Amino acid sequence: EVQLLDSGGGLVQPGGSLRLSCVASGFTFSSYTMSWVRQAPGKGLEWVSTISGSGGSTYYADSVKGRFTISRDNSKNTLYLQMTSLRVEDTAVYYCAKGLSIAVAGWDYWGQGTLVTVSS
Amino acid sequence: DIQMTQSPSSVSASVGDRVTITCRASQGISRWLAWYQQKPGKAPKLLIYTASTLQSGVPSRFSGSGSGTDFTLTISSLQPEDFATYYCQQANSFPLTFGGGTKVEIK
Numbered sequence: 001e002v003q004l005l006d007s008g009g010g011l012v013q014p015g016g017s018l019r020l021s022c023v024a025s026g027f028t029f030s031s032y033t034m035s036w037v038r039q040a041p042g043k044g045l046e047w048v049s050t051i052s053g054s055g056g057s058t059y060y061a062d063s064v065k066g067r068f069t070i071s072r073d074n075s076k077n078t079l080y081l082q083m084t085s086l087r088v089e090d091t092a093v094y095y096c097a098k099g100l101s102i103a104v105a106g107w108d109y110w111g112q113g114t115l116v117t118v119s120s
Numbered sequence: 121d122i123q124m125t126q127s128p129s130s131v132s133a134s135v136g137d138r139v140t141i142t143c144r145a146s147q148g149i150s151r152w153l154a155w156y157q158q159k160p161g162k163a164p165k166l167l168i169y170t171a172s173t174l175q176s177g178v179p180s181r182f183s184g185s186g187s188g189t190d191f192t193l194t195i196s197s198l199q200p201e202d203f204a205t206y207y208c209q210q211a212n213s214f215p216l217t218f219g220g221g222t223k224v225e226i227k
Contacts, residue, residue, distance in 0.1 A: 035216075044221045045156075045158075045218045045221075047209075047215060047217065047218065050214070050216070059215070060215075062121075095163055095164075100169060104216065105154065105170055105211045106175075106209065107166060108175060111163065112163060
């Protein structure tokens with residue numbers, strides 16, 4: 001059974017940093033692209049970042065480029081999102097998501113979400 | 121960036137109704153479109169990918185169609201568990217983008 005367990009959210013002040021983690025199980029982790037998608041309170045979904053199975057390719061939304069870094073440790077089946085220079089507008093539930101086998105055609109499994117609150 | 125426009129933003133319907141949601145891309149995306157269902161407090165659930173491929177385990181009352189810039193999600197006979205918010209997402213190119221969502225409410 002595929003499972004994604006994301007964690008690491010919490011309350012942080014503007015300008016602060018946080019690292020999110022997503023532990024995967026039930027599939028060959030290194031064979032799939034992984035992504036982070038976020039949802040601000042009461043708002044729609046926003047793609048944040050994607051990383052290839054090997055970790056060699058990464059992609060970012062303009063809103064987080066230069067501040068967030070996606071990475072993965074395939075030996076630990078774990079996906080990360082290092083967030084720095086956090087802003088109030090980064091407040092959201094962050095989901096990790098597993099890519100379909102067909103490129104980035106969609107995400108077939110999602111974590112339960114971890115809430116990041118940026119506030120003074 | 122490719123903008124995704126969903127309509128309507130909300131729809132009121134009864135159990136058994138046929139519901140259609142549309143999604144328009146600001147430029148052609150071939151068939152690289154996915155649809156998701158999200159219930160309050162839960163993660164999104166993939167329904168359809170590559171415009172019309174039904175994800176494993178999703179009931180056959182859900183169907184998708186379209187290519188290029190215009191796409192449709194149809195629920196043939198609305199069930200109580202289908203009341204939720206639906207999102208389209210283009211998978212043609214980065215940055216990946218979502219539509220604004222369509223909330224399906226009980227009439």
